[in-house]
Amino acid sequence: MRQPPNVAEYYRMVWEIVKQIPRGIVATYGQIATMIPVPDGVEPSVYDQLSPQWVGSAMHATPENSGVPWQRVINSMGKISFPEGSKQALRQRELLELEGVIFDDKNRVDFDQFGWDGPDDDWLKTHGFYAPRPIRKKPKGGQLNLF
DNA sequence: CGTTTGACTACGC
């Protein structure tokens, strides 16, 4: 399945979540997927496996001028998921760099520095989404929050 | 109409 059962509904949820990603921050396809409840009729194992691609499809289908910051969603390797050097990849990178996101010499973004932690619990509760799986290994800003 | 191709990720080396 390259598309979820309820495409329109699923895409709507994806876009709603992506709109919450702050400027200068990036999230992964899989991260967005884990925030959305498994659709009825879909096996959880199947969902885990295909949902990241569904999110990718949702990004592909993002309407222009919809205000959805599609450029802030990249793959789990911290890279842009368009062929390197392609017009679309350059476009996405340009948009992110304008927001202050930095790419290393291997065209990767450091999640410890720019990774998203997800919306606040209040927003998640209100909209019925789960908190995303942690993408950063180190605390934000590398600060020490040990009391 | 058969083949290729995905805005992906987890997993095994």
Next chain:
DNA sequence: CGCGTAGCCAAAC
């Protein structure tokens, strides 16, 4: 976070 591949299937060629 190196590298290759399975898993999935609608849609484009």
